Amino acid sequence: xxxxxxxxxxxxxxxxxxxxxxxxxxxxxxxxxxxxxxxxxxxxxxxxxxxxxxxxxxxxxxxxxxxxxxxxxxxxxxxxxxxxxxxxxxxxxxxxxxxxxxxxxxxxxxxxxxxxxxxxxxxxxxxxxxxxxxxxxxxxxxxxxxxxxxxxxxxxxxxxxxxxxxxxxxxxxxxxxxxxxxxxxxxxxxxxxxxxxxxxxxxxxxxxxxxxxxxxxxxxxxxxxxxxxxxxxxxxxxxxxxxxxxxxxxxxxxxxxxxxxxxxxxxxxxxxxxxxxxxxxxxxxxxxxxxxxxxxxxxxxxxxxxxxxxxxxxxxxxxxxxxxxxxxxxxxxxxxxxxxxxxxxxxxxxxxxxxxxxxxxxxxxxxxxxxxxxxxxxxxxxxxxxxxxxxxxxxxxxxxxxxxxxxxxxxxxxxxxxxxxxxxxxxxxxxxxxxxxxxxxxxxxxxxxxxxxxxxxxxxxxxxxxxxxxxxxxxxxxxxxxxxxxxxxxxxxxxxxxxxxxxxxxxxxxxxxxxxxxxxxxxxxxxx
Amino acid sequence: xxxxxxxxxxxxxxxxxxxxxxxxxxxxxxxxxxxxxxxxxxxxxxxxxxxxxxxxxxxxxxxxxxxxxxxxxxxxxxxxxxxxxxxxxxxxxxxxxxxxxxxxxxxxxxxxxxxxxxxxxxxxxxxxxxxxxxxxxxxxxx
Numbered sequence: 214x215x216x217x218x219x220x221x222x223x224x225x226x227x228x229x230x231x232x233x234x235x236x237x238x239x240x241x242x243x244x245x246x247x248x249x250x251x252x253x254x255x256x257x258x259x260x261x262x263x264x265x266x267x268x269x270x271x272x273x274x275x276x277x278x279x280x281x282x283x284x285x286x287x288x289x290x291x292x293x294x295x296x297x298x299x300x301x302x303x304x305x306x307x308x309x310x311x312x313x314x315x316x317x318x319x320x321x322x323x324x325x326x327x328x329x330x331x332x333x334x335x336x337x338x339x340x341x342x343x344x345x346x347x348x349x350x351x352x353x354x355x356x357x358x359x360x361x362x363x364x365x366x367x368x369x370x371x372x373x374x375x376x377x378x379x380x381x382x383x384x385x386x387x388x389x390x391x392x393x394x395x396x397x398x399x400x401x402x403x404x405x406x407x408x409x410x411x412x413x414x415x416x417x418x419x420x421x422x423x424x425x426x427x428x429x430x431x432x433x434x435x436x437x438x439x440x441x442x443x444x445x446x447x448x449x450x451x452x453x454x455x456x457x458x459x460x461x462x463x464x465x466x467x468x469x470x471x472x473x474x475x476x477x478x479x480x481x482x483x484x485x486x487x488x489x490x491x492x493x494x495x496x497x498x499x500x501x502x503x504x505x506x507x508x509x510x511x512x513x514x515x516x517x518x519x520x521x522x523x524x525x526x527x528x529x530x531x532x533x534x535x536x537x538x539x540x541x542x543x544x545x546x547x548x549x550x551x552x553x554x555x556x557x558x559x560x561x562x563x564x565x566x567x568x569x570x571x572x573x574x575x576x577x578x579x580x581x582x583x584x585x586x587x588x589x590x591x592x593x594x595x596x597x598x599x600x601x602x603x604x605x606x607x608x609x610x611x612x613x614x615x616x617x618x619x620x621x622x623x624x625x626x627x628x629x630x631x632x633x634x635x636x637x638x639x640x641x642x643x644x645x646x647x648x649x650x651x652x653x654x655x656x657x658x659x660x661x662x663x664x665x666x667x668x669x670x671x672x673x674x675x676x677x678x679x680x681x682x683x684x685x686x687x688x689x690x691x692x693x694x695x696x697x698x699x700x701x702x703x704x705x706x707x708x709x710x711x712x713x714x715x716x717x718x719x720x721x722x723x724x725x726x727x728x729x730x731x732x733x734x735x736x737x738x739x740x741x
Numbered sequence: 742x743x744x745x746x747x748x749x750x751x752x753x754x755x756x757x758x759x760x761x762x763x764x765x766x767x768x769x770x771x772x773x774x775x776x777x778x779x780x781x782x783x784x785x786x787x788x789x790x791x792x793x794x795x796x797x798x799x800x801x802x803x804x805x806x807x808x809x810x811x812x813x814x815x816x817x818x819x820x821x822x823x824x825x826x827x828x829x830x831x832x833x834x835x836x837x838x839x840x841x842x843x844x845x846x847x848x849x850x851x852x853x854x855x856x857x858x859x860x861x862x863x864x865x866x867x868x869x870x871x872x873x874x875x876x877x878x879x880x881x882x883x
Contacts, residue, residue, distance in 0.1 A: 270833060277790050279837045330830070331784055331820040 225384055226376045233372030241361040248360045252353035264325040264340055272330045275337040283309035297345040303338040314343050386416050461555040467548050469493050469507055483528040498524035511549045517542050535562040575648040578634035586647030590657050590709055594702055603661035604702040605668050608716040611652040612694035612728045625685040636678045672697050672731035696723040697731035705734045764868055765815050768875035770860045778878040789840040802843035803864040815865050818881045
């Protein structure tokens with residue numbers, strides 16, 4: 214509630230009272246002064262009339278210098294309340310005066326000419342009247358005071374009436390309106406009623422305006438409420454998506470620290486809490502690259518989404534996890550955040566690698582199979598082209614392998630092949646070792662020297678190593694040999710086919726000449 | 742208006758020539774030293790203000806009331822007052838010790854005798870009543 218002294222009708226009443234009081238004071242002062250002045254003027258006028266009354270007799274008295282008559286006149290004048298004293302003067306000077314006449318008050322004395330009784334225009338003397346100032350003043354004050362009091366009473370009455378009127382027609386309806394207004398609850402649809410007799414005036418339109426406003430307010434509150442419900446529902450769904458998502462989702466700040474993360478993220482990273490953790494880049498194996506990438510993503514306006522596969526260091530185990538990450542830039546109002554979505558692809562990655570390995574390798578010797586080997590050889594040739602170096606291929610065909618297979622069985626043959634493969638891998642170093650066929654191997658060697666000396670040494674070493682006995686079962690062992698044909702790229706051919714052809718030819722020449730040796734292919738006339 | 746007044750005066754002159762000549766005279770005892778009085782002096786003497794002649798000798802006023810018409814004319818000419826007004830004037834001074842109303846004399850003969858026997862006497866008469874014993878000191882214009 215509003216305190217009493219702030220209420221409108223109290224204010225209005227006080228204002229009217231103060232206004233009326235001030236007006237009454239000013240009016241009273243003015244009217245008091247005016248009434249006094251009027252009264253004084255009136256008294257002066259009356260004194261003039263009194264003087265006129267005695268003028269004729271005074272004129273006769275002065276004419277015949279009848280002191281008795283003169284005395285009678287001035288004393289008669291003094292009887293009047295308004296007159297304090299009177300004096301008759303003749304040409305020769307003061308003649309007769311009443312007792313009350315005191316000559317020292319010259320300023321207040323009123324003077325009237327006494328004419329000649331018979332000759333108009335001739336002046337015999339003067340009648341001087343001393344007004345009874347005390348009496349006149351008191352009379353004037355009395356009259357003025359009476360008027361002033363009347364005025365005060367009138368002002369008070371008018372103020373009271375105006376206050377009542379204002380209260381009745383304006384403040385009381387407003388007051389009722391205010392208390393009704395305070396009872397309005399937002400959302401409730403019970404409008405205020407227009408006060409009686411006020412339908413056409415300002416109060417009526419105020420009430421209608423308030424009702425309109427309340428109705429509008431209710432409408433917008435209703436709208437707001439349904440909107441909020443929809444938003445809440447939506448938010449719940451989104452939160453569910455975020456929290457229950459199988460993908461780990463997090464948001465990182467410009468310092469790469471995790472701001473917010475869902476359960477899946479924490480599960481993936483094996484963390485209990487995202488607080489007090491190092492920057493996100495430190496969580497990955499590719500730490501330095503990732504930190505650089507984050508800077509680039511923030512700096513590059515054209516870069517918005519980037520996908521990559523990374524290795525995540527789990528905080529619970531030493532094992533790395535392969536994760537597929539999707540980085541998206543999120544422009545906040547003040548800073549650039551990055552949203553990270555991560556899927557655990559560890560299992561898939563391992564499976565893929567396994568499949569790829571199986572596809573590219575010989576299951577028995579674990580060497581590259583012929584198909585993937587050809588591709589690797591072609592790559593090596595391209596590399597040799599780029600570095601202007603030589604590259605050599607050694608085609609190795611085992612001798613006396615078929616009898617081993619026939620005598621000791623396939624298992625013995627397999628173990629021979631395995632052992633040979635192991636020995637060849639050791640010798641090949643940074644070259645690649647390929648199982649080319651059933652008992653055929655091929656080694657690609659990069660950076661071959663100009664005079665092939667090292668290559669020859671390698672071929673010799675291969676022959677030595679292969680011919681060493683191979684243990685097959687228990688103490689049982691067997692021996693195989695090898696024939697090696699060598700071709701050099703690009704000396705023996707520009708294509709892999711030509712190169713292999715040259716090596717094959719060289720190898721057959723060795724076989725024809727008695728096996729257990731190596732031979733470098735001849736440079737054909739068509740070759741460079 | 743002027744023309745009317747002038748024609749009225751002319752009419753009066755034609756039909757009342759004797760009246761027109763009937764001027765009033767203020768007279769004193771022939772032995773009185775005063776030769777002339779002004780209109781003002783005559784007023785002061787007759788209305789009771791002065792009780793002596795300008796030369797200081799006592800004055801005794803006789804009010805000639807033998808002929809009311811003459812008396813009325815006299816006061817009209819003297820102070821432009823009616824007889825009633827004059828009586829009222831004296832009534833005001835009735836209780837005054839200093840001023841007394843002039844003595845009224847209603848017999849012509851008696852007036853003449855009084856004037857003769859009183860050296861300080863003064864009165865007024867018509868031209869027909871002038872006498873060698875009386876000295877004219879002021880003459881009203883007819």
